Amino acid sequence: xxxxxxxxxxxxxTRTEELVKGVFLEAFGNxxxxxLSDQATVEMEGKRVSLTTDSYVVxxxxxxxxxxxxxxxYGTVNDLSVGGATPVYMSASFIIEEGTxxxxxxxxxxxxxxxxxxxxxxxxxxxxxxxxxxxxDTLFINTTGVGLVDxxxxxxxxNIEEGDVVILSGTVAEHGAVILAERxxxxxxxxxxxxxxxxxxxVMLRAGGVKLMRDVTRGGLATIxxxxxxASGKGIIIEEGLVPIREDVRGVCEILGMDPLYxxxxxxxxxxxxxxxxxxxxxxxxCHPMGRGAAVVGRIVAQGRAVILRTxxxxxxxxxxLSGENLxxxx
Amino acid sequence: xxxxxxxxxxxxxTRTEELVKGVFLEAFGNxxxxxLSDQATVEMEGKRVSLTTDSYVVxxxxxxxxxxxxxxxYGTVNDLSVGGATPVYMSASFIIEEGTxxxxxxxxxxxxxxxxxxxxxxxxxxxxxxxxxxxxDTLFINTTGVGLVDxxxxxxxxNIEEGDVVILSGTVAEHGAVILAERxxxxxxxxxxxxxxxxxxxVMLRAGGVKLMRDVTRGGLATIxxxxxxASGKGIIIEEGLVPIREDVRGVCEILGMDPLYxxxxxxxxxxxxxxxxxxxxxxxxCHPMGRGAAVVGRIVAQGRAVILRTxxxxxxxxxxLSGENLxxxx
Numbered sequence: 001x002x003x004x005x006x007x008x009x010x011x012x013x014t015r016t017e018e019l020v021k022g023v024f025l026e027a028f029g030n031x032x033x034x035x036l037s038d039q040a041t042v043e044m045e046g047k048r049v050s051l052t053t054d055s056y057v058v059x060x061x062x063x064x065x066x067x068x069x070x071x072x073x074y075g076t077v078n079d080l081s082v083g084g085a086t087p088v089y090m091s092a093s094f095i096i097e098e099g100t101x102x103x104x105x106x107x108x109x110x111x112x113x114x115x116x117x118x119x120x121x122x123x124x125x126x127x128x129x130x131x132x133x134x135x136x137d138t139l140f141i142n143t144t145g146v147g148l149v150d151x152x153x154x155x156x157x158x159n160i161e162e163g164d165v166v167i168l169s170g171t172v173a174e175h176g177a178v179i180l181a182e183r184x185x186x187x188x189x190x191x192x193x194x195x196x197x198x199x200x201x202x203v204m205l206r207a208g209g210v211k212l213m214r215d216v217t218r219g220g221l222a223t224i225x226x227x228x229x230x231a232s233g234k235g236i237i238i239e240e241g242l243v244p245i246r247e248d249v250r251g252v253c254e255i256l257g258m259d260p261l262y263x264x265x266x267x268x269x270x271x272x273x274x275x276x277x278x279x280x281x282x283x284x285x286x287c288h289p290m291g292r293g294a295a296v297v298g299r300i301v302a303q304g305r306a307v308i309l310r311t312x313x314x315x316x317x318x319x320x321x322l323s324g325e326n327l328x329x330x331x
Numbered sequence: 332x333x334x335x336x337x338x339x340x341x342x343x344x345t346r347t348e349e350l351v352k353g354v355f356l357e358a359f360g361n362x363x364x365x366x367l368s369d370q371a372t373v374e375m376e377g378k379r380v381s382l383t384t385d386s387y388v389v390x391x392x393x394x395x396x397x398x399x400x401x402x403x404x405y406g407t408v409n410d411l412s413v414g415g416a417t418p419v420y421m422s423a424s425f426i427i428e429e430g431t432x433x434x435x436x437x438x439x440x441x442x443x444x445x446x447x448x449x450x451x452x453x454x455x456x457x458x459x460x461x462x463x464x465x466x467x468d469t470l471f472i473n474t475t476g477v478g479l480v481d482x483x484x485x486x487x488x489x490n491i492e493e494g495d496v497v498i499l500s501g502t503v504a505e506h507g508a509v510i511l512a513e514r515x516x517x518x519x520x521x522x523x524x525x526x527x528x529x530x531x532x533x534v535m536l537r538a539g540g541v542k543l544m545r546d547v548t549r550g551g552l553a554t555i556x557x558x559x560x561x562a563s564g565k566g567i568i569i570e571e572g573l574v575p576i577r578e579d580v581r582g583v584c585e586i587l588g589m590d591p592l593y594x595x596x597x598x599x600x601x602x603x604x605x606x607x608x609x610x611x612x613x614x615x616x617x618c619h620p621m622g623r624g625a626a627v628v629g630r631i632v633a634q635g636r637a638v639i640l641r642t643x644x645x646x647x648x649x650x651x652x653l654s655g656e657n658l659x660x661x662x
Contacts, residue, residue, distance in 0.1 A: 005431040010461025023433065024457055027440035028423070028447065032455040040455035042420055044479065047376045053422035053475055057460045089373055091384035091475050092359070095426070098659075100336045102354065109358035116359065124363040124371035126355055129388045130341025130659060135468040144384055144422050144475035148375065328429075328461060 012218025013322025039083040048149035050085035065191030069108035073115035076145040081201040082213040085147030093127040157231035164300040170293035176263030195267030200290040207284040209277020220262040235304025343549025344653025370414040379480035381416035396522025400439035404446035407476040412532040413544040416478030424458040488562035495631040501624035507594030526598030531621040538615040540608020551593040566635025
């Protein structure tokens with residue numbers, strides 16, 4: 001591990017993993033944290049409670065289709081939702097740079113308020129800190145979410161079997177492409193996909209047969225699928241032609257020299273579903289506004305312990321985790 | 332309210348209150364958040380669960396008697412504890428500046444590990460973000476705590492009555508004085524009081540008769556007592572001669588031009604206790620290492636709706652909340 005923190009350590013790929021394992025797991029390691037899931041399901045007095053935390057440092061604070069406030073609510077709601085939990089309560093903590101305009105904070109707080117209503121959750125405890133000019137970048141927000149997991153929900157990588165299908169809820173890479181395009185001052189015709197997934201996960205869980213879900217955030221689809229491989233010990237084959245990507249997003253990615261498979265979404269999920277339940281789950285997803293573009297994009301294979309992309313030309317190549325790329329402050 | 336955020340908005344006094352009420356309560360307001368307590372007690376499936384969140388931005392990161400890591404564990408444990416909850420789980424989120432040394436992160440993570448063991452709690456979910464050089468000040472940590480509140484615990488400002496006594500668990504102002512002295516490069520013979528209060532609150536609650544507790548943090552004893560006044564509608568008389576302050580702390584405060592009543596502690600609490608329980612609670616506190624210096628420092632009066640300090644000269648003066656002072660990044 002290098003001796004100083006680089007931006008790659010925050011990008012959600014292999015360097016982040018090194019940092020998390022080498023420093024934080026090393027110190028705090030316990031069976032729950034070691035699952036390295038985006039949320040922890042713990043028992044409290046006989047109830048299954050889910051906890052998740054995220055600090056939001058996105059830059060710019062406002063972008064096409066969203067802002068740091070919305071992101072801080074949706075992101076935490078989504079982490080709970082893909083863990084099979086119903087979001088109930090949230091905490092919020094604000095680190096504000098001296099000199100920040102109050103009107104900007106108000107706009108962001110109002111955006112959070114709207115997002116909270118949309119997700120049917122609320123902030124019950126909060127904190128505010130101010131640091132000197134130049135010691136933070138306007139505003140960072142932490143939200144921590146608490147959810148309840150229904151008794152019948154059983155999501156675990158250990159249930160994944162050969163033949164299970166990989167379902168993606170919609171087009172990928174919009175959020176990441178929007179952030180990068182805005183930083184590069186490129187005009188774009190599309191918006192961030194940032195949105196809450198709690199409604200969608202709830203209809204999917206009701207349909208049954210869902211074995212594991214993740215929201216496709218830092219590191220993009222390629223990284224998340226690799227994490228599925230790590231957790232399950234199985235391989236995944238993805239059909240490139242089936243992964244939905246908007247043409248204009250693909251175009252911007254080409255200009256920016258980015259592979260859309262590594263760009264973050266903030267309102268998409270990927271699920272591993274048993275083959276017999278696939279049609280039922282897909283139907284349920286298509287009936288929900290957040291899952292209209294849902295599609296089977298691949299399947300689980302016994303061999304490989306890797307993510308294989310089968311291109312439209314029929315060529316197969318291994319797709320690794322995001323590694324060393326400079327994609328800071330996407331969320 | 333001024334149009335831009337100043338450091339005073341983060342100091343825990345009246346400006347912080349303006350910001351919280353004017354921006355965040357305005358947007359997120361709900362009955363639980365409106366209590367403006369440092370923790371929220373909510374019901375989840377019939378159980379009373381306590382939630383609290385804090386971002387730690389203390390500068391310097393290491394100080395006599397502690398560091399940001401210890402503080403981030405103790406502070407959150409203490410917020411739960413004074414709310415009558417037993418800390419159970421914690422989340423941690425790290426915002427790291429590019430270029431930060433890994434060895435520094437490791438030292439801080441190890442310090443958190445030791446503090447977690449001491450408090451008998453654990454981190455079950457975590458997050459790491461990296462921002463560019465110059466966009467944060469080395470490291471900010473958010474911790475959010477989840478605790479369980481026993482059925483028999485009933486802490487509320489509405490129970491406060493005339494004649495109740497004010498008990499302080501020990502000397503005040505050490506933490507704040509250490510931070511300010513280190514920034515001013517003044518040599519000091521004392522250490523921060525930062526320490527966990529969960530053991531102490533647990534023996535106090537067992538003793539019975541405790542109506543309300545708070546840890547004495549940002550804004551110091553004077554501000555916290557004023558918040559008791561706001562919440563209860565009663566007045567408080569404090570005997571200056573009874574408030575324990577180390578002589579060397581008093582000396583440093585004089586050099587720095589600070590009133591120790593407004594300086595933060597990170598391991599002290601103040602409690603309102605019914606008069607008939609006072610001896611019992613004090614005895615229980617004196618038997619606990621964190622409460623050896625506990626003392627009655629004042630009492631609740633019906634009139635006034637203010638905090639009155641009776642000086643050693645017998646003069647009475649109103650002591651307001653911290654207002655406009657520049658005490659940023661104490662925790």
